Structures are given as structure tokens and as C-alpha cells.
Amino acid sequence: MRKLLLIHLLFPLSALSFSSDKTVTLSVFNIDPFYNKDLPNNGLAFNIIHEAFERSGWTLNTVEYPTLRASREVTAGLIDGFFMATINFPNPIFVYSDPYLVSNLILVGSQSNPFNYEGLHSLNGLLLGSILGWGLSN
DSSP: OEEEEEEEEOOSSSGGGSOTTSEEEEEEOOBTTTBOTTSGGGOHHHHHHHHHHHHTTOEEEEEEOOHHHHHHHHHTTSSOEEEESOOSSOOTTOEEOOOOEEEEOOOOOOTTSOOOOOSGGGGTTOOOOOOTTSOOOO
């Protein structure tokens, strides 16, 4: 399974929709190790986008919203965009960045009990574990 981190930005008419003070506001949500306010530099993905905006002369402000609220806030023009770990629900009004961080999830099992991964349903009935602190959720 592969996770792609992308920045979702909405440009209603053009890149000029950002405020003139060169500040961009993005919604973030906790997804270790990519973003979490308790991690050093708020996590790897946050550190990358923060540095990219800073080097381009932009100030990055963040708000923590669930994905649905973030999408609504962007559509209403209240915030400039959000980033998340996948494009599961593409929206034609958003502009998506190229992936800037890719991670692979590797499933390791016993040779005596092999299985074929064919989507989340193939994990039903299996006991999954993770390395402490790596943020495997749901």
C-alpha cells in the first residue's frame, strides 16, 4: 500500500487569489509521522511544505480541521488549501501538487500462514501490529 502526500490547493481564478501579504493558510490534521504538532518540526511532511513556502517568500499559517471541514473552508475561500495523505476522493475544483513524499506500508506475515493482499477487506480477521510510535491508525 502506498501513501502519497499532496498539497491540495484551490485557485478559484488564479494564483492571485492568495492574499497580497504573501501568507497562505493551510488546514492540517494529525497523521504520524507526516504531521503532528507534538513531533519535532511538526512532522516530516509539515517540515517540507513549511520550508518550501518559506524559501519562496511565503508565510505559512495552519489550522487544524477535519478533511471535510477543510474542503468546505477551501471551497468557500476561507482558507487557501490543505494537505493530506492520499487522493481517495478527487475533486475537479482542486489543483493537486505532485507527490512530494512517498511511503510504503509493508505487510509481513508468517510463511506458514500466507495471504494475498487484495484491499482492506483481505485484512479482515487478521491481527496487525506496528512499531511503537509509527502512528498506524484505523
